[in-house]
Amino acid sequence: MTRVIITTWVMASRSVMSSDNLIKVKVFLLLAMLSGIAQAEPLVFTNAFVYTVDSERSVAEAIAIDENGVIAGIGSNEDILARFGAGIDLEGAMILPGFHDVHVHAIEAGITSRFCVMPQFASARSYLRELRICEREQQDWPWVIAAGVNMAALLEEVKDPRALADQVINDKPLLVLDDLGHGAWANSTALSKAGFSDDAGTPRGSILIRDQAGQLNGVVLEGAAQILIDAAQSPDYWFPIARDSLNYALEQFAANGITSISDAGGYWSRDHDRVWYEAERVGDLSVRASNALYVYPHMDVDQQVRALTERYSNEESGLVRFNQVKLYVDGILSQTTGLVSKPYISDIGLPIAGSKGFSYFPQDTLAEYAHRLTQNGFQLHIHITGDAGVKLALDVIEAAHRESGPHRITHLYLVDNKDIPRFVDLGVIADFQVPPSAVDGEYMSYMRGLIGARVNELLPVRTMLDAGVEITLSSDRDADELSPLIKLQTVTTRARQRVELEDALEMMTINAASMLKQDHLVGSLEVGKLADLVILSEDLFEVPADELGEVEVIGTMLEGELVYDPSGLLEY
Secondary structure (H helix, E strand, C coil): CCCCCEECCCCCCCCCCCHHHHHHHHHHHHHHHHCCCCCCCCEEEECCEEECCCCCCCEECEEEECCCCEEEEEECHHHHHHHHCCCEECCCCEEEECEEEEEECHHHHHHHCCCEECCCCCCHHHHHHHHHHHHHHCCCCCCEEEEEECHHHHHHHCCCHHHHHHHHCCCCCEEEEECCCCEEEECHHHHHHCCCCCCCCCCCCEEEEECCCCCEEEEEEEHHHHHHHHHHCCHHHHHHHHHHHHHHHHHHHHHCCEEEEEECCCCHHHCHHHHHHHHHHCCCCCCEEEEEEECCCCCCHHHHHHHHHHCCECCCCCCEEEEEEEEECECCHHHCCCCCCCCCCCCCCCCCCCCCCCECCCHHHHHHHHHHHHHCCCEEEEEECCHHHHHHHHHHHHHCCHHHCCCEEEECCCCCHHHHHHHHHHCCEEEECCCHHHCCHHHHHHHHHHHHHHHHHCCCHHHHHHCCCCEEECCCECCCCCCHHHHHHHHCCCCCCCCCHHHHHHHCCHHHHHHCCCCCCCCCCCCCCECCEEEECCCHHHCCHHHHHHCCEEEEEECCEEEEECCCCCCC
């Protein structure tokens, strides 16, 4: 099986390897390559701190990997050398199972990087200036597309955003995505291309903001933003860009020691599933991917269930599977669209009906999707930020088919304590993202203004862990930092809800592998499992918790093959 080999020249400030050993490793692996088979001899690493993340949390000194990329032995230096022959001295480096990131937006992040970058907060004059620059830069594009504007700030500054956009560009569609991934700003042409008009109704799962006369003002939220993006990103034009974007993401995954992911985007109407399969076909993949397909709230249920079921795949022999569906239940707390049980204590100026957030689906429609899709084998991947949304999702999962699970709820900023035991009873996995930005003082202060003292209950990782809930940690790239080591630092240093390093490592390895139904293959380092692993410059247990994010990845292996080599071990 062909794998892409990514070689990045990095000056390792804290590398534990000597230059002599780097040369030895380089020669060893180069000879293996030239021998005509992947590894004619077992690949042996010695003098390492091998943390297996098995059920006993075992540690070892050495590991041997056979020519098929399977772990053949784990044990002491003496034992492994006696059984398998000469090895590569890692001089105290740490070997872990490869990290799993079970909630990423692999393709979207690279695509978004192609757009014009707009200021998050600006004056009307500044918006005009930036849009004119963007128009010149993208004069050959079918749409003008930018990103980065805060929609609440835009509405506070500009009385009629649609008219402002039309003032700059009125002969082709203009789309500006927001800074939170849940909103967009468009000119009249773009709104028309997406099927939005002053006279038409609001699609299910969408918020179309209107002026006092009922006219669209150009700002849309939640599902409507995806409808606009679908209109803007026709597969014929964007497919090669999406392929490049995925390759960029793969480089980042490998550089961060990530060997398995779950793409939470899954925009099948944009052919994102075909992008993944094409990457697998040509041998570009350096991760295992168990991906989700997005459930569009505005579509006909029967039509969409058929379309999703046609795309279902769960073949273990390949690297790519589409065996999950992504269901949005609510929006986000910071935009007051997260579904909460107690009213927001203030608003941010968005004309959203009600004071307890927003729901993408009526409960009966959500339940129908969950029932029918789980009946067809799909795992549920449900987006929730508010506690009322959590309760709704658990109700839906309870009525769905559990045998296609485990199902999971992701984000979980607020959870009612009364609902926590239901996670255990239903076998539902809690998937958290805990980046530095979600626990810093500025964010907490902002959220306190929206939900009051409940800010102290945000992201209850420790509470749910103590209750016996199975937990995973993910990144939500590109909304937050990708690095698993930064996540480890954050969750082990929180003032509230702190977790131990051993627990956090399990959340990003064996727990995640279990959720992706591949823990019999990967997720821990055990004889007979595949050698998906990461080599770190230092033993994490010897590093101060507030410095974990500084530890370096010095190697990433997928099925026994190096896919990341920051020290230049492989130069071909």
